[in-house]
Structure formats: structure tokens, C-alpha cells
Amino acid sequence: MTQAYSDDELIQAARVSKAWPFQEAQKLLKRYPDGKTTKDSSIAPVLFETGYGPSGLPHIGTFQEVLRTTLVRRAYETLTGGAPTRLIAFSDDMDGLRKVPDNIPNADMLREHLGKPLSRIPDPFEKFESFAHHNNAMLRAFLDRFGFDYEFVSASDRYNSGGFDDALRGVLRNNQAILDVMLPTLREERRKTYSPILPVSPTTGEVLQVPIEVIDAEAGVVRFEDQGKTVEQCIFGGHAKLQWKVDWAMRWVDLGVDYEMCGKDLT
Helix, strand or coil: CCCCCCHHHHHHHHHHCCCHHHHHHHHHHHHCECEEECCCCCEECEEEEEEECCCCCCCHHHHHHHHHHHHHHHHHHHHCCCCCEEEEEEECCCCECCCCCCCCCCHHHHHCCCCCEHHHCCCCCCCCCCHHHHHHHHHHHHHHHCCCCCEEEEHHHHHHHCCCHHHHHHHHHCHHHHHHHHHHHCCHHHHCCCCCEEEECCCCCCECCCCCEEEECCCCEEEEEECCEEEEEECCCCCEEECHHHHHHHHHHHHCCCECCCCHHHC
């Protein structure tokens, strides 16, 4: 016979649990013991996020990140007696293609587009608008098959629509401060090409790893070298993306993320 527990008993059991999801949720509970509130004191959902790199097909690692984040999400809901939450599955589909996966067709065609944003590369499966659109669709079908509750967000959609423009403006204003933090963590050779901002080449369409000079932070104008020429370009509206560590922090600020699993390289 299954024993029934009251809500209070479940909450008390959750608060003393040593299970990893509850231990993680306890950290959120310290920040939001009564749930998350906005400036006008209304209740807002606590926002969880997972990331997906659509340079390849979804796999078991993709599944486990969403699953483990969902476990923490449900643990937090239990600890708070049902505080509202949301989960974003974020696709890094503005990333440049670094190498061609072994398990896809039309590999030679893909090699012609190395360095370009994943959402601006033809779909080698010839079914979707781009390689990223194909893999994003596979991700959503994968997660839907297991009944995950999530909201899908595309980096390309956010960058291209101007949704990240205000955040990019903030990065430009603080470009030197970011460099002061990041450069000491890099090897000497990498420091020579590092920039928080990765402009998209107006000539090749590739995501460039080059130093940039901020010309006008408010207007989003930067200067950089491309194909032996000096280029001035506005980075708004999908004409640039951020380096991955800076991009990760920017999303937390811009989207209001409260929890995302990460490795030691991001702590």
C-alpha cells in the first residue's frame, strides 16, 4: 500500500534531502525563499536555462542537460510549495561552424561554409532553411518525445531581430573592463586575437576572431581588419555575436536567467 504524504510533509522531506537536485534547488531557495518577485512586487517565474550547440545532431548529452536541469526545477517547485518556474532551451545557432560532423550528408558542401553562422549555412539534409534550423527541429522533436516542458529560444533570432542590441551596447561600453578580466586567463597567442565581440565579415559571412576597436558604443559601431582591409561596421541586428563566455553572461542578464548548469570554466 502506497503511503500518502501531505504537502507540508513533502516540503519538509525535500528541505532535508541530500539528493543532488534538492541540494542545487536549496541554493535557489536562499535567493528566492518565497519565489521570485519583480520591482513592483508581483510574482515572476524563476528562469532555468539549458544550452544546445546545433553544430551537430542532439545526443544523450543534450538529453541529460535538459533532464538534470528539469530535476532541479521540479525540486525547487517542491521546496517552495509550487512557486512558478520556466525553462528555456537556448540554441547557440549564431556560432560559426568549426568542423564538419562525420554523421551528416553533403559534407563537401558544408566545408564551403566553415566559419559561417550555423543558421546561415544550407541544410545538408535539404529539408530546412539552414543547418541550424534542421538541428533545432531535431532538438525540439527529441525533447517533445520525452514530454519536457520548455520554451525554445534561438540565438540567431535574438541577434538578428535586435533583441540583444541593448545587451551588446552594454558590452561595447564595458569592452576594456571585459578585456581586463579575460586577457589574463588566456594564453599569450590567444590574447593577440581575442575580443568579446565577434563581427560577421561583410565579405565572407564568417564569424571573425579579430581584435576590434569600439568607435561608437551607443550606435554599435566597431572597427576591425577583414581580408586585409579596415572595416567599420555596426554590430547590431545580427552583424556580430559575442565570445562564448561573454555571450553566456549576457544571456543571463538580458533574459533574466536564474539557474543554468555549467562547468568550472564558467565559475
